[in-house]
Amino acid sequence: MNIFHELTVKPWATDQGKVDDLHAGRTSSRAAKKLALRVFLAVVAVLFTLLVTAYGGRMAYEDWRPAPQVSLLWANTLMLILSSVALQWAQYSVRRGRMDAMRAGLLAGGAFAVVFLFGQLLAWRQLGTMVYFEVTNPAIAFFYLITGLHGVHLLGGLVAWGRTVSKVWGDFDVAKIRQSVELCTVYWHFLLLVWLVLFGLLFTGNNLDVLLKLCGIR
């Protein structure tokens, strides 16, 4: 993106005019949908950054009581990683014209994602039945809120995934499907990254020190 370079030109100057006349009208070579997804991911990133910041800010108070550990989350994390890997495989395959492998990758990716979501629900139930469970404990409330929001985003992804899957049987426009698979893959990788940050930073213990160091406070 050469937008920062563009900001320095003088559009009223005659010489610049000759250059500008030939401009094709796009800022980025990416397709509109790909750019839109990236802008959306920026919005989602802000959402989760704010949540992490709020969590960290709350952690710093003396009365902070960490949420009990739910070991099932490790298995869920593995499911999400597998889901991302499968979609990556689908993308790799569609780019090489191997449609059967693409279908297999897509289906596996979706299946692992669904298993992840069920796993998260199970983790919710486990936490809810623990003796430490207290809805007024901010750590526990944050856990439900953050995992819930992450899950909702993955559910939204599954809607797009479902639309893609419904089109990959019979005759289809390969270029369009390729784009859909690529978009799904980017979204899945992003949600995996978000999950790894959330899981590593918030739900594997009292990582206040790490958070404060990240913020440059310690």
Next chain:
Amino acid sequence: MEYVAHDASAFAPPAEVGEMELYHPKTWVGKYIWSQDAKIIAIQYAITAIGIGLVALVLSWFMRLQLGFPNSFHFINPSNYLQFVTQHGMIMVIYLLTALFLGGFGNYLIPLMVGARDMVFPYVNMVSYWVYLSAVLLLIASFFVTGGPTGAGWTLYPPQAILQGTPGATWGIILMLVSLALFIIGFTMGGLNYVVTVLQARTRGMTMMRLPLTVWGIFTATVLALLAFPALFVSAIMMLLDLTLGTSFFMPALVSMGQQSEHTGGNPLLFQHLFWFFGHPEVYIVALPAFGIVSDLLSVHARKNIFGYRMMVWAIVAIGGLSFLVWAHHMYVSGMNPYFGFFFATTTLIIAIPTALKVYNWVLTLWHGNIRLTVPMLFAIGFIFAFIHGGLTGLFLGNVTVSVPLSDTMFVVAHFHMVMAVAPIMVVFGAIYHWYPKITGRMLNDTLGKFHFWVTFLGTYAIYLPMHYLGFLGVPRRYYAVGGTDFIPASAQSLNAGITIAALITGAVQVVFLYNLVWSYYKGKPSGGNPWNATTLEWQTPDTPPQHGNFGPTLPSVYRWAYDYSVPGADQDFIPQNVPAREVARTGHKT
């Protein structure tokens, strides 16, 4: 007549971008209700926003009636006074101004000004409007539920926002929070469209630096909104959970109405940080489109290029960036660390630099211009007045030591109304008078327009100038009745009565504007395609109003920036953006 020839445009290949598959509806309902045409969606947004804005206007009357003539009206009691204050603020800031500038003007102007046939995702654009409408309907519904709408103040600070005893603490606040969350979801859909359309769907020759400032303003404001609204979204969800599930994100342990609450350990300050991380950029989400639009109005109606175009773009971007670093200046009295206050006061005052730069450039655009005192121009000049006044009082409130004694007084109300109510609404009016001929093909009535301007301009001054003085006296904001105090003289009440009369008159005169909108639609003078002799692409469409697809069979190519007014040597005092140099009529010049 001679022509200049041999510009690079003669060799430019045809446009590669901008052509898109348009959805062509076959039924009236498909065309005007479930419309995917950005222009229709814009009008849907505008009508909805103005409709709900009128509700907010009436609410402000009710407030003023109580303040001007206390206890004279039986339908106003302390509870619904607070509901009027809250709903007036919330509606005006979010459901009117944000929706009108971005959903209304953004949808109408972006595709036309960048030379696109429509937004890049027309279906998502349509859904965006319907989600917005749902948010508005939920907000309206809150007026009819048990307990009425929330009266927590537009900032919705917990703990009081969700404690029993605050008006609307049962259903009103729930509907408010859900409505806000919906609004944000709807806006995000629209916002993605605006950003991607500006970046990816411009026509050939339309570089970013050839964009009219209107587009720059709306584009930057959209980016701000996309990045700021998540903070409001998160805080709305968290408060909803505190309210419905009994979590303690924001709610501390407290005793309310003699009872110990079930909450423990929530942090109300966290809400304030989240709210203002959204709330301050929100000021610029409203202001930046106004900045952009007013720049174009001034340039067109003064027949001069905008002074310092590049600086204007940089200033818009700089203000946008800085607006994320000043949020805590709304929290000086929250008990925060004084060093924090110092930091935020400094960043706040730094924003004054690009902002002042813009004001100078507007004034310098007028300097030696061929000024035409059309109605849009009058409103644009009115904006400069209101914005300078509001901006200067911002310097008072940005400084901690001056701000603390003025906190929660009428001075604050006067300040933010001048800077983010009167100033942007002046631009809204100016813009409607300016673009109405393109939208309908008819001019708005000039006499009615001038009457509307003068009463609105003088009326808003009559309302807000004395209000600063009330603030200096220490008259608090949000109070249903001040009661007997030693420091507020009895004469303050006379001033309040005067302000109320001015507010009633100024509000009532808006009927003239609405009448003008309707009357001119049927009886107005036909405008032709380009009544203001403007350069930007929306005035160069083959049809007025523009048809679906905007530009006929071929998209225009752009050969110049948006501000070629009074170019020396050219026969006409404007050269449209799609006119190549070789086609510019010049008498007595040869190249």
